[in-house]
Amino acid sequence: MAERRTGAPAAPTETTVRSADWDSRDLSGEEHTRVLFSDVDMTEAAGDGAVFTECVFRNVRFNVSAHTDGAFVNCTFVRCSFFDATFTGCKVVGSMFDDCSHDLMKVRGGDWSFVGLPGADLRRADFADVRLREADLTGARLAGATVVRCDLSGAWVHQADLSGCDLRGSVLPAMDPATVGLRGAVIDPVQAMALAVALGLDVRG
Known part of the structure; x- marks a missing residue:
C-alpha cells in the first residue's frame, strides 16, 4: 500500500462491512467511523451529509455515485473504482488513494x-x-x-x-x-x- 505523505499509518478499523450490496443506497446523514468496507457495491449510491471517518475501503465500487456535502476524513481507498462518481462540496482531508481508478470522476468544490x-x-x-x-x-x-x-x-x-x-x-x-x-x-x-x-x-x- 502506498504510504501517506506524513508517513502515518492508516487508523485501525474496528468493524467490517463485507460483500454488501449498497447499490443505489441513500447515504444521507449516515456516519461511519473506523469501518472496513471490503468488496462493497456502492454503485449509484447517493446522499447528503454522509460522514466517513478513518474508514478503509477495499475493492469498493463507487461507480456513478453522488456525494454532496459529505466527508471522507483520513480514509484509505485501496483498488476502488470511482467511474463517473461525483463529489460536491465534500471534505476529503487526509485521505489516501492507492491503485484506484478515477475515470470521469468529477469533484466540485470541497476540501x-x-x-x-x-x-x-x-x-x-x-x-x-x-x-x-x-x-x-x-x-x-x-x-x-x-x-x-x-x-x-x-x-x-x-x-x-x-x-x-x-x-x-x-x-x-x-x-x-x-x-x-x-x-x-x-x-x-x-x-x-x-x-x-x-x-x-x-x-x-
Whole structure:
C-alpha cells in the first residue's frame, strides 16, 4: 500500500462491512467511523451529509455515485473504482488513494487538502474550485485533465504529468519543469507570470 505523505499509518478499523450490496443506497446523514468496507457495491449510491471517518475501503465500487456535502476524513481507498462518481462540496482531508481508478470522476468544490494521490491516473478526472493544499500528486498522471480554480498551494507534483492539463485559475505549487511534464498545459496570464518569476526569469513590460 502506498504510504501517506506524513508517513502515518492508516487508523485501525474496528468493524467490517463485507460483500454488501449498497447499490443505489441513500447515504444521507449516515456516519461511519473506523469501518472496513471490503468488496462493497456502492454503485449509484447517493446522499447528503454522509460522514466517513478513518474508514478503509477495499475493492469498493463507487461507480456513478453522488456525494454532496459529505466527508471522507483520513480514509484509505485501496483498488476502488470511482467511474463517473461525483463529489460536491465534500471534505476529503487526509485521505489516501492507492491503485484506484478515477475515470470521469468529477469533484466540485470541497476540501481535499493533504489527500494522497501518488501515481494516480487522473487523466479523465475533472476538478473545479477544490482546495487541494499540500496534496500528494507525486507521479500522478493528469495529462488532459481539468483542474480549474483549485488551490494547489504546497502540493507535491514531482514527476507528475500535467501535459495538456487545464490549470486556469488555479493556485499552483512551486514546479521544476525538469521534473514535471507541462507541455501543452493550459494556463492563464497571471499563472504564466508567476511561473516565469518562479523560474528566475526577469519579466519586463
